Amino acid sequence: MEKIKFAITSKGNQISNTLMQKMKTYLLDFHLEYDENQPDIVVSVGGDGTLLYAFHRYRNRLDKTAFIGVHTGHLGFYADWTPDEIEKLVIAIAKTPYQTVEYPLLEVIIRYTNGGREARYLALNECTVKSVEGSLVMDVEIKGQRFETFRGDGLCVSTPSGSTAYNKSLGGAILHPSLQAIQIAEMASINNRVFRTIGSPLVLPGHHTALLKPVNDADFQITIDHLTLLHKDVKSIQFRVASEKIRFARFRAFPFWQRVRDSFVCDD
Template identity: 35%
Template sequence: MNERRNLYFYTLKDNKTLAQADELSHLASQYGFNVVNNSNDANIIVSIGGDGAFLQAVRNTGFRQDCLYAGISTTGSLSMYCDFHIDDKEKMIKAMTEEQIEVRRYPTINVTVDDQSTFKCLNEFSIRSGIIKTFVLEVHIDDLHFETFRGDGMVISAPTGSTAYNKSVNGAVVDPMLPCLQVSELASLNNNRYRTLGSSFILSGERKLKLEVVQDGNDYPSMGMDNEALGIQHVKQVVIELSGEKIKTVKLKDNSFWEKVKRTFL
């Protein structure tokens, strides 16, 4: 941390959060940090809010590879991406002054739509029917046609996203030290015509997943990247793979991923 002194706060624009950010800016300045107004000038980016604010901070600052990200929770408790709470300033000061933090690296996902536009995700990519009707996806793993899916959609998550949308549809929680993709179904239809695996499956980080949208009158799937909708219609093909790039986040030495999972769910 000693070589990283340029700090940028990513906040919601409501008066309460702005006041909290102002207070934290004064505190950081007292301990030798330079608070900047442009994220491009920062080598530490701190979100104030919850996990949603953290995901927005990473996305809106361009998934920076050359800086650290940290999250400060303003809700009732800590969360998966937030190691600090807004009311526990003593903990923040100790982390800054006594070198109690480590760097944690989280893999990201690349999503390429129709061989044209590529987007990144930290948690997950989701594709769903845009209307109240099932739709069909041809699922390919590398060059293998794996299955024909009919249902509400699919969620493809990175390891850190395994505790989010993926978990809510009975996917497995995956250790973020494993570079992989997890594919989870949303209400698949299984009968004599359509047959899917019927469970989540995990792909090595070396694999490539391709989803082809079968055009049968429902060719307007709704797609999401983390907590943001992707406004593209008439989608024919989506390719998902690990990007090879990782987001560096602040980790307290006594707050591992599995300690977070235990605190959040058990």
């Protein structure tokens, strides 16, 4: 039987770094192999932001790597283990065949007016689009048909697992991550007698594609999760459910609605 290869990423603060070293020592004692380049399992120690960084670091081997989150602050949507459970987690990784759950990702393809060139990104949480100057003005196409011209501060396109993040603060719905879907939420749309948008979040199924086409010649600030990018000469921005998925290693149940309740409702 091949040794399990593992890597650990840390938030970088003292408690996370200490836990990272502790876990690394324990797992090596169990004869697992530390491999930062080609890990079977990546343990993220910190919070959801730390796991986002880990996801982007290993996005080219999503079919080979499973993620585990340890939270050293508030309960995370991706981090289900606590610091006092480290020994239990280490034994589980070393001794227990793990199950994996898969969550959908967002594919973002940006095409440019100079032709031929395009950029492709994967987002675990969301992509946001804003104009560098003034209002964002975009023609929105859904499944190849023009839907509306959006005018406002920006648009947020999220995954189901990212629906609890920025999307929720914009009034978007919380989607269960078993759904193969993406959601489009508006940021301060302009609605009056002249300009009109749908004014509601849209949930698109996996076989639908959304396309944004700039109405004017503007530069755009585009975020992919925690990454902020400036794009010029944009012809279109395409969104759909990605063919790739993120895989989480599960050693116990981690119910999504329980996480939602604990994060937003629970006061006991």
